[in-house]
Amino acid sequence: MTSSGAPSRNKVLSKIAGNRLQKELTEWQRNPPTGFKIKVTDNLQRWIIEVMGAPGTLYANDTYQLQVDFPEHYPMESPQVIFLPPAPLHPHIYSNGHICLDILYDSWSPAMTVSSICMSILSMLSSSTEKQRPTDNDRYVKNCKNGRSPKETRWWFHDDKV
Amino acid sequence: MNASGNKSSQESVGRARCEELAKSSSFYRKVYSEIEEIGWEPLRRLGGDLTFFSFHILDKKGRAHILEIQLNRDYPKSPPSVSADVPYMFALEWSTTSSRLKDVMHQFQKHLDNLQEFWSVLDDIDKSLCVVDAKQPSRASPVRRIHAGNDCILIVHVNFNDPKSLPECRFIGHMNNLHMLWRRNSKKWSMEKSFPENLECILGTELPRPQGLHDENDQQQVDCGICYAQFLPTDEELGARSGTRTDYTCENMSCNKSFHSLCLTDWLRSITTTRQSFDVLFGNCPYCSDPVAVKINNMNRVNKTNQS
Numbered sequence: 001m002t003s004s005g006a007p008s009r010n011k012v013l014s015k016i017a018g019n020r021l022q023k024e025l026t027e028w029q030r031n032p033p034t035g036f037k038i039k040v041t042d043n044l045q046r047w048i049i050e051v052m053g054a055p056g057t058l059y060a061n062d063t064y065q066l067q068v069d070f071p072e073h074y075p076m077e078s079p080q081v082i083f084l085p086p087a088p089l090h091p092h093i094y095s096n097g098h099i100c101l102d103i104l105y106d107s108w109s110p111a112m113t114v115s116s117i118c119m120s121i122l123s124m125l126s127s128s129t130e131k132q133r134p135t136d137n138d139r140y141v142k143n144c145k146n147g148r149s150p151k152e153t154r155w156w157f158h159d160d161k162v
Numbered sequence: 163m164n165a166s167g168n169k170s171s172q173e174s175v176g177r178a179r180c181e182e183l184a185k186s187s188s189f190y191r192k193v194y195s196e197i198e199e200i201g202w203e204p205l206r207r208l209g210g211d212l213t214f215f216s217f218h219i220l221d222k223k224g225r226a227h228i229l230e231i232q233l234n235r236d237y238p239k240s241p242p243s244v245s246a247d248v249p250y251m252f253a254l255e256w257s258t259t260s261s262r263l264k265d266v267m268h269q270f271q272k273h274l275d276n277l278q279e280f281w282s283v284l285d286d287i288d289k290s291l292c293v294v295d296a297k298q299p300s301r302a303s304p305v306r307r308i309h310a311g312n313d314c315i316l317i318v319h320v321n322f323n324d325p326k327s328l329p330e331c332r333f334i335g336h337m338n339n340l341h342m343l344w345r346r347n348s349k350k351w352s353m354e355k356s357f358p359e360n361l362e363c364i365l366g367t368e369l370p371r372p373q374g375l376h377d378e379n380d381q382q383q384v385d386c387g388i389c390y391a392q393f394l395p396t397d398e399e400l401g402a403r404s405g406t407r408t409d410y411t412c413e414n415m416s417c418n419k420s421f422h423s424l425c426l427t428d429w430l431r432s433i434t435t436t437r438q439s440f441d442v443l444f445g446n447c448p449y450c451s452d453p454v455a456v457k458i459n460n461m462n463r464v465n466k467t468n469q470s
Contacts, residue, residue, distance in 0.1 A: 015395040016425070023390040029313055030292070030370070037313070037335070075388060076432045109448040110388040110429055 011072040013045055020075060021045075024113055033115045035122055045070050048084070049118060057126040064088050066121070067097075068114060078108035080151050081117060089131035092124060096141045098150040099124075100134065102157045105150075176208045193233065196263040213237075217267065221274040225281060227301070229270050231263065242266060247301045248277060249322045280304070280325040283357050287318075290358045292370040308361075311370050312336055316361070326353045340365055384408060387449055388425035400424070410456060417450035426456050 013021065021044050028038060039048040047068040053059025065084040071077040081104050083097035092100040103112060103120055134140070144153075180194045193212045197205065200217070206228065207216045216230045227246055234240045241256035244266060252273040254266065287306050288299045294307040294315065308316040313336035318329045328351040333341045347364040355363065362369055384392045386408045396404040408420040427443060430436040436445040438458075447454045 015397050016389045016391075019395060020388075020390045029311070030309060031294075032313060032335070040313075040336075073428070073432075076428050110425075111448040 013070060013074065014072055017070060017072065017074040018044060021070060024115070027113075028115055033118050033122075036115075036118050047114065049114075051118070051122065051125075053088075054122060054126045058128055058131055059088060059125050062088065066118070068117075075110035075112075078104055078151070079114070079117070080104075080149050081121070082150060088125060089133060090125060090128050091130070091132055091134055093134070094137050094140055094144075095133060096144055098140070098144065098153070100155055100157065102155070105153075105155050106157075176205070177202060179210075180208075180212065189235070189237070193237070193263075199262065199264045200267055219267070219271065219274070221271075221281075222278055223282070225285075225301070227274060229267070231266065238262075244270065246270065248273065249280070249302050249304050277322065280320065280322045283320055283325040286357050287320075288372075290356075290371070291361075292372045309370050310340060310365070311367075314340060316340070318361075320357075326357075327351075329357075384420060386422045386425050387419040388421055388429055394422055394424065410454075412447045412450060412452060412454060414447065414450050414452040417447060417452060419447065419449045423456050426454065427458050430454075430456065 025038075025044070032038070035052045035054060037050040037052075039050065041048070047066075047070075049066040049068060051064045051066055053062040053064075064087065067082050067084050069080045071079065081099060083093060083099065085097060087093050087095060087097040094100075099121065101120060101124060103117065140153075144150075180190070180197070190212055197215070204217045204219060205215060206218045207214075209215060213233045213235070214231070216228050219227045219229055221227060227248075230245045232243045232245075234242075238256075238261065239258050241254055241258075241261070242263070244251065244254060252269055254269060255261075256265075281301060284299065284301070284304075284306070287293060287308070291306075292309040293299065294309065299306075304320045304322050306318050306320070308318065310316045310333075315334050317332045317334065319331070320329050321327055328348055331344055333344070343365050347366070350364050351360050352363075358369065384407070386392070393405050393407055394400055394403055398404075403422075403424050406422065408422050410421045410423040410426055412419045412421075429448060430443045430445040433445070436443055438444070441458050443456050443458055445454055446452065
């Protein structure tokens with residue numbers, strides 16, 4: 001499997017990153033985003049988040065899992081966010097769980113939070129009109145065979161409608 | 163002329179318009195005189211054709227309510243329709259020959275009196291527990307969603323006829339055994355205790371307190387928008403910056419985010435759009451995208467002040 005190779009290369013969180021994540025987690029528990037549930041573990045560096053498809057969309061009643069891995073210098077760098085298998089069928093989500101969404105890569109800013117990422121992903125799912133893989137899915141997934149992180153991909157964000 | 167000269171200009175415009183209209187038709191004349199009976203002070207809004215208005219009314223505990231009244235063209239043959247932020251509306255008693263708008267006001271006032279205990283319970287919940295979406299709590303809804311900690315939310319349904327009685331209660335999220343405790347201990351509910359006290363007694367746990375809105379604002383001004391801390395951690399790597407406060411504020415007044423210049427520098431250095439001129443980094447605020455400029459070597463300055 002390709003999904004969880006990268007994080008082992010991650011260094012432990014810096015003090016600043018640890019403090020900030022602790023606060024994000026507290027805020028999440030105080031005010032959790034609707035449709036998401038965090039699986040409680042004692043590993044602050046990897047969050048597993050359950051996503052419930054929004055009612056009235058193609059993904060209603062579906063449940064998926066997101067794996068969020070934080071780099072040593074979070075939030076200067078974006079977290080790595082992927083879907084654990086089985087990833088939802090969506091024109092911007094590859095079968096290996098990688099997500100083509102600009103805020104996870106080039107458009108990341110420390111003003112964003114795990115909670116705001118989750119909301120963007122849910123809105124991306126909700127606006128989809130058909131359940132299908134990206135057209136270049138097979139080629140892309142083959143290129144990632146050695147466990148490459150989606151953050152090493154040079155992404156083209158061509159379609160902001162879905 | 164009226165002797166009390168403290169009417170707002172809006173009211174006097176509304177009033178002038180009504181006086182003008184009152185001359186033209188018996189409908190307007192009647193409505194005008196009925197508003198006059200209530201007084202202009204509580205009138206908040208007025209539809210141009212005098213068929214819609216809203217009144218501002220205080221109840222016994224000083225809570226403000228808005229009563230909206232809509233009139234039909236054949237008023238007073240058909241009774242006015244009324245709406246307000248209440249859990250249920252009173253049945254309007256209306257006589258086509260003798261009832262007037264002031265009677266509507268009186269009946270509404272009585273209705274408010276009946277609901278005092280219900281709102282006292284809601285206020286108590288909103289004030290002392292951590293309510294979801296608490297910024298604009300509704301007076302009409304008997305439902306409150308309350309954070310119970312550990313990802314669990316408690317949904318209580320206060321009975322407006324008997325607000326101090328045991329409420330209906332559901333749990334969502336990660337509920338541990340709270341719902342079991344609820345079922346087992348619900349006979350411990352006491353009309354003598356306050357609502358929050360009862361909840362905590364039954365669930366055998368302390369519920370989270372609300373975060374005051376004031377506190378939150380103050381926090382935002384001092385916490386760094388990047389690392390979320392007011393003080394940098396004490397860390398050898400940070401040298402003289404260890405434990406220092408936020409020292410940079412975005413100049414855009416509507417943003418006004420605070421940062422540690424160290425955090426902002428780290429962020430600006432990590433993206434490719436940042437430009438450097440001598441020892442100043444030019445980039446954009448991560449929150450509002452307005453231009454920011456940070457000096458990068460004021461590390462030395464901190465050292466010097468420490469030594470002197």
